[in-house]
Amino acid sequence: MIAVENLTKRYAGVTAVDNLSFTVKRGEIVGFLGPNGAGKSTTMRILSAFMPATSGKATVAGYDVFTQSEEVRRRIGYMPENNPLYLEMRVSEYLNYRAALKGVSSSKRKTRTDEVLERCGLKDVSRRIVGQLSKGYRQRVGLADSLVHDPDLLILDEPTIGLDPNQIRQVRQLIKDLGKRHTILLSTHILPEVEMTCSRVMIINKGKVVASDTPENLTKLIEGGGTVRAEIRGDRAVIERELGALPGVKNVVIEAGNDGFVCATVYAPPRNDVRVHIYEKAAANKWTLRELSRVRQTLEDVFVSITRVEAPPSKQEEEK
Amino acid sequence: MSKLCTLWQREIAAYFLSPIAYLVMVSFLVLNGVGFWMLVMAFDGRTNDVSVMQIFFGSFFYWIGMLMAVPVITMRLFAEEKRLGTIETLMTAPVSDVVVVWSKFLGAATFFALLWLPTLSYSWLLNQFAAAPTPIDWGPVVMAYIGTMLVGFFYVSLGLMASSLTQNQIIAAIIGFVLIAIMFFLGFMINIGPAWLQSFFGYIGSIDHVRDFSRGQLDLRRVILYISATVFVLFCTQKIVESRKWR
Ligand SMILES: Nc1ncnc2c1ncn2[C@@H]1O[C@H](COP(=O)(O)OP(=O)(O)OP(=O)(O)O)[C@@H](O)[C@H]1O
Ligand SMILES: [Mg+2]
Numbered sequence: 001m002i003a004v005e006n007l008t009k010r011y012a013g014v015t016a017v018d019n020l021s022f023t024v025k026r027g028e029i030v031g032f033l034g035p036n037g038a039g040k041s042t043t044m045r046i047l048s049a050f051m052p053a054t055s056g057k058a059t060v061a062g063y064d065v066f067t068q069s070e071e072v073r074r075r076i077g078y079m080p081e082n083n084p085l086y087l088e089m090r091v092s093e094y095l096n097y098r099a100a101l102k103g104v105s106s107s108k109r110k111t112r113t114d115e116v117l118e119r120c121g122l123k124d125v126s127r128r129i130v131g132q133l134s135k136g137y138r139q140r141v142g143l144a145d146s147l148v149h150d151p152d153l154l155i156l157d158e159p160t161i162g163l164d165p166n167q168i169r170q171v172r173q174l175i176k177d178l179g180k181r182h183t184i185l186l187s188t189h190i191l192p193e194v195e196m197t198c199s200r201v202m203i204i205n206k207g208k209v210v211a212s213d214t215p216e217n218l219t220k221l222i223e224g225g226g227t228v229r230a231e232i233r234g235d236r237a238v239i240e241r242e243l244g245a246l247p248g249v250k251n252v253v254i255e256a257g258n259d260g261f262v263c264a265t266v267y268a269p270p271r272n273d274v275r276v277h278i279y280e281k282a283a284a285n286k287w288t289l290r291e292l293s294r295v296r297q298t299l300e301d302v303f304v305s306i307t308r309v310e311a312p313p314s315k316q317e318e319e320k
Numbered sequence: 321m322s323k324l325c326t327l328w329q330r331e332i333a334a335y336f337l338s339p340i341a342y343l344v345m346v347s348f349l350v351l352n353g354v355g356f357w358m359l360v361m362a363f364d365g366r367t368n369d370v371s372v373m374q375i376f377f378g379s380f381f382y383w384i385g386m387l388m389a390v391p392v393i394t395m396r397l398f399a400e401e402k403r404l405g406t407i408e409t410l411m412t413a414p415v416s417d418v419v420v421v422w423s424k425f426l427g428a429a430t431f432f433a434l435l436w437l438p439t440l441s442y443s444w445l446l447n448q449f450a451a452a453p454t455p456i457d458w459g460p461v462v463m464a465y466i467g468t469m470l471v472g473f474f475y476v477s478l479g480l481m482a483s484s485l486t487q488n489q490i491i492a493a494i495i496g497f498v499l500i501a502i503m504f505f506l507g508f509m510i511n512i513g514p515a516w517l518q519s520f521f522g523y524i525g526s527i528d529h530v531r532d533f534s535r536g537q538l539d540l541r542r543v544i545l546y547i548s549a550t551v552f553v554l555f556c557t558q559k560i561v562e563s564r565k566w567r
Binding site: 051074078080081085086089097100101103 | 323407408409416
């Protein structure tokens, strides 16, 4: 559906997108992640034919985004960052106007707008003025606009930004439903959302792809028995020293509980299960061991560990 | 073509959904009304071979109205879209830049034409309340309106271009006003500089054109001048809008 090859975009002095290449297959829901200024919005603007790249090639459904941009625009539903809308128009008026602009024939326009009003839960506010709606409802209007011409591909730039948890849930469900019929590329900073909705995650940093896989595989990538949490009753200093001396352990962080137990977080490299060593150590020293578990890595940890230029978490903790 | 129509309708609707439009309409009406009334007072009881309508077109109030109204009408066209970010939804819809530019021009030009609608009653009013009703010579009146539209549409295109340069409406209005004022004041410069420059100024300055139009002289060269100048400015505007692609 999308094929991007060696895409580069330079603004005066800034390289926003740097030799980016990726593909998105039909039917995928791809979460597009990256820190602020990574070039997500820029890439999306290029894909939606708002502006061309400095160099490189991008095609959507086989059409070049620059030379055949009208064909591309016909097939894309794009929701820009910050969801710009004409605030003085009424909801149904706006959607009707957008449908006409996107070439929905006048005979089908009514059914199309009714359908997207229904889908996005806008039925009750269709007569309201957009500028008087709450942010969540405006967000839905933006989403409805991107859907109104029934495009093959949806490009949504931070569709759930600024919504309350209930609305995030609803929009997330909506996106999931849409994913059954459309290909979706969405950017967001809400990582649990990506874990729940996306079939694939693509993380970019400084204009380059740094990771691209399913959410599960990505969390496995930095997991593999890495960090372990143990709750032990015993002398804090001794525990810290003894656990730190275990083979493969990079760092130990001890927090004292208020019931005589201490909570130790043991950092070790992936694929090096230190749980056994900890158990043996506890048995040898006659410590009471209350909990011993692997810390499950979330997508957030993956995101942080691969987009941050500084040290991994262990070193940071050490400085504190 | 249907998309041009869709966009054009939305432009006109946008005017009537904003308070600025009503402000412009009322101010314009008051300004021209006062100007007209003063002229009528000045001519009261006197006979003159120049009809009041001829003086009206080209009068001080007429020009103040033109020079002030047009930049206020046009300032929002692109600047507001850029400020709101709706330029992105607009330009990623399957429409070409030419269509967008022309629809904005036509929307503003339509609104400009609507501003003049109430003044159509002036000729009729004159005749109704004149001491000695004389049949109006409609020819020059019609010419005057055609001339006003030609000049006005050209100014609208200048205002539109100004709006495409910035995302700040105030700046757009100021640039638009300056461009339009230059075109207007060139008409006063026919005594400055070398002969070829004088004739050039005389050729493009607006002030004489409106006066001649209102005397019933439809100089085809001038009609063509205004139409081609308008098209040229719209072409430049299109290039400015496209410039986001190579900046
Ligand atoms: N119009 C512009 N002119 C100059 N530089 C720009 C422009 N737009 C973006 N940039 C720069 O390009 C880089 C990438 O910006 P972009 O908006 O694509 O980031 P992003 O990944 O969407 O970030 P965010 O998560 O904050 O939305 C940034 O360094 C930004 O400063
Ligand atoms: Mg962004």
